[in-house]
Amino acid sequence: MVKTLLKQVKEFKRDSLLTPCFMILEVLMEVLIPLLMGSIINDGIEKGNIQHIYLMGAAMLVAAVIGLFAGAMGGKYGARAATGFAKNLREAMFTKIQTFSFANIDKFSTAGLVTRLTTDVSNLQNAYQMILRMCIRAPFSLVIAMVASYFVSPRIARIYLTAVFLLGAVLVTIMKFAMKYFSQLFEKYDALNESTQENVTASRVVKAYVREDYEIKKFQKASGDVYDLGVRAEKMIILNSPFMQATVYTCILLISWIGAHMIVSDELLVGDLSTLLAYCMNILMNLMMLSMVFVMITMSMASAKRVAEVLNEESTIKNPKDPVMNVGDGSIEFRDVTFRYDEHSETPVLDHVNLKIASGETIGIIGGTGSSKTSLVNLISRLYDASSGKVMVGGWDVREYDLEALRNQVSMVLQKNELFYGTILDNLRWGDETASEEECRRACRMACADEFIEKMPQGYETIIEQGGSNVSGGQKQRLCIARALLKKPKILILDDSTSAVDTATDAKIRKALAEELPEMTKLIIAQRISSVQHADRIIVMNDGKVDGVGTHEELLANNVIYREVYEAQTGGNRDFDENGGEN
């Protein structure tokens, strides 16, 4: 895991190495300056030697300049290394995600990927900077002080050593308990977030039922839980400091006592004792610093794991070695195709499906929710791979095509579609980067999107907000269809893509497609019988199986499910034309 992450340091290796070097230089100055200060007092002021004061003062100034330089450089390189590391991590993950298949994306979930790319990277950036600047500095400073005190007096150095180990053990124990509470605390935070989120999104429901007080009580419980655990976790953390202080003070007292005896018996010089006491503070401060770094590293471990997961993930769908680059025609064939999202699940999503669709045919697909209509078409553009059997397009197994070549010829309008921030033209040109404005207009005419676009103040230059929030559902669907048409594909798949468009417009779109692009194979998934009944053939899906294939009349005559749906929609429950009749 650590190795995976460290690989991303890349061009910032130099910065990452220089930072600790400068930090060590700064530490040296930090050790030197108190020595010089002591000398100013002991040898200069007390002895009335003004020359010595000047000399040592000058030396201190030099040390200060070096220390400043080292500190500033350490700060600079540390910042560069950490922010650069974060940059590379983001880039590496983003690049990796671009290679992900639908199955990979499903595994991580959109929200999961966003958190990994944002919060987790921020955590790692902070931790990395901390490690570079403190992780070397603190132990180094600790060791220097220990070694120095060993030279002054091995006996006293042993006291330090014992104190450091004892305190270290105590701190680790405290941290362990604190971490346990912290992880519980994060769970409670989630509950708090949930409560807030629900009330923000469901504000209408809460108000309609006048349940404000009820929700307030619920929230207070959640925030009370956060409080309780927060106090419990931090109670552990604040134990650090009394233990620290107690150890430092005990050391000072011990050293004073033993030191006094040693001085009396000529084993120690008077000046050495004050030096030793100064080191005492230094050693234990560094220990404290280390414990902070330790907490930080532990907390960022979770982030590190999550980022490494993305970086180590292998795409489930890969380009073949010698890919077929040309899709011959728009014919589709399913040969005994079985498909599961999860290899271990018992019931397959698609169960031994056999289908043959000729190039240029218009196929309607109908069936209840969960009947695997979407799963069926997802296999055609190889968004997922079949578990067994073969899906063929233009006479070749889809797994033999170059992915881009295949997907450019199989244009899909997804059920859950997205527009992106940018002008309408920018969005349309996702289909074809080089499309002229005239081509875009033509695609929009076919998708019946031209009218509302032209009514907009900026027309085709109108900016679509993030997530397409400034167009209605029906408008969005029509823009997505136009975008898909611009690819000039051999196969067009509409996955419930006109559900928010009124029936009249729906019919107009289908007519335009049939007249202007007769050679294109069209697959139309719909809930409404009216959307599919004029298709050349209609596939009725039920529980992952093909329940029937035929024309509207044939199916009415001999398919129970189809007849049932038809009757439901033409009887009292017929769809009333309302959903977005923006035209």
Added chain:
Amino acid sequence: MAVKRPEPTMKMGGGRGPGSRPPRGVKGAKIENSGKIFLRLIKYVGKYYWFHWIIVAICIIGSVLANLQGTLFIRTLIDAYIKPLYESTHNALGEGITWGLKIVDGQYELAGRADYTGLLHAMQRVAIYYALGIVFAYTQARILLVITQGTMKRLRNEMFEHMEKLPIKYFDTHAHGDIMSLYTNDVDTLRQMISQSMPQMFNSIITVVSTLIAMIVLSVPLTLLTLAMVGLMLFTSGKIAGLSGKNFVAQQRNLGIVNGYIEEMMSGQKVVKVFCHESKNLEDFKELNNELFDSAYKANKFANIMMPINAQLGTVSYVLCACVGGVLALGGNFGFTVGGLVSFLTLNRGFNMPINQVSMQMNSIVMAMAGAKRVFDLLDEKPEVDEGYVTLVSVKKHMDQIEPYYEETKERTGTWAWKHTHQADGSVTYVELQGEVVFDGVDFGYTDDKMVLHDIKLFAKPGQKIAFVGSTGAGKTTITNLINRFYDIQDGKIRYDGINVNKIKKADLRRSLGIVLQETNLFTASVIDNIRFGKLDATYEEVVDAAKLANADTFIRQLPDGYNTILTGNGANLSQGQRQLLAIARAAIADPPVLILDEATSSIDTRTEKIVQDGMDKLMKGRTTFVIAHRLSTVQNSDCIMVMEQGRIIERGTHEELLEEKGKYYQLYTGNTASA
């Protein structure tokens, strides 16, 4: 992409963690009115915990004094105890032994007679000071912990309570991710501020003031010199903080842009795949990512440099004082002694330290100010006003006179009446709740300059069913939002049982209206609690009855824990149809006289749709119903159909009447028939 990306606004999703948040508030390096916000924050923190703060202050003073004693001890240790000891033993003719350490090893046997009792007493004294110092420090931390966590809890609760009172408009106009991060990120910024910055500042002020006084007593010229150096430190810190701040703002902006891009592309990742747009995206992303790196690098660089610069300026200050002081002391000017200089130099160190520490806290203070500003902005939002005084009360109806007579009662009789206390003479009249709704020339717009509803007139008798049809954006949902006063109208009147809805208390008005929205919101709780949302004290039997009425009973029983199954993430483990059924059950258990129904959208398959429809039909029986219709069956048997277009009712009448009129309704109806 040629278009410059905007400052992102997040509409969806939960913004957890600092990374996933667009930059808000930090518009310039300085936040406006930061002084005011700071004072308000202090006031807020002090209001509930003034007693705690007093103890904290005592503890801080106590631990400062105890530490001072400790420092003094180390200084006097050598001069007052060890040196005399050394001299006493070495001047005496060597015989006798020391006690105590002989046990450790026998090295001290040749030493002269030394009397350690003085040292021992001094050490005992100082040990007590140390112990006191530890106790003070721990008490301080412990109390601060309560203050910090307590303030955060109180603030969150207050925010939530206030938020619940805000009008729907607030939720319409604020990105949900932003509101959510108020509760986590912004409140969290206060943690550091309260638990560290505030006591640190107090501590520093005490140290600085006491040290300053001591320094002035020792030497005025050296004090001036020290102050000049401090001035220089503050000046450079300010300069660097400015540079860092500028880049920090840039970093936050770029971080927001990058996060916005990530949000957008991750949620659209499947579309990206379908359109083979990966490499183009990567290019865009790299560009944005590099910009972020540039500003983040600079911001961090300046922040990192600040500490060494201040530390070394402190060293320079020390050296200057030593040299100037040395000249003064050795020259015997101003009555300045060597001992005085040594003390002064110690004070000089002690003076620079707190200033360094405060400057290190600046960053967290700035962040807390930004967070506090956003939190206070929420608390300052105007709550929904409710000037209504007509209330809904349970009554007993007496029919023994010509006019029915209503007697107010505490028990639930099933009969409700509006209690109308007339403002003019204080007399009270009761009007039975029946569910008659009248719109009279109602105009409405979300903002005053753009009306979305014009001159709406309608009349619904108790028990009638009114259907609205028309295209999206015609204003159907808006009308229903006016009945329960989610929004207030600009002109005209809405009457409920003859009473102007403005006079009715909002809570009572809404309690009498049931609502089933197109998009179902469920809560993280058991199924039974979700249904009980409609009536908190409903018994298990009542819940089951409501579920049966809504056709939800069957599927609920098939859930792993039946009625006790916990729903999470807005009922993510249920299908859309099932969620809708639960919403119907929720409305059914509230048993309101007036219902507002927004029918389900197209994504439910036909069979489920039938079940949902059936549940809705049962619910509508005997109630005044406003239904936003999507299906012919709903419309056909309505008492009145309103055809809406661009905020106006263009046709009204029964199904047959409208068909005869051969207007828009006829068009819609036959158009549909033709294509079906």
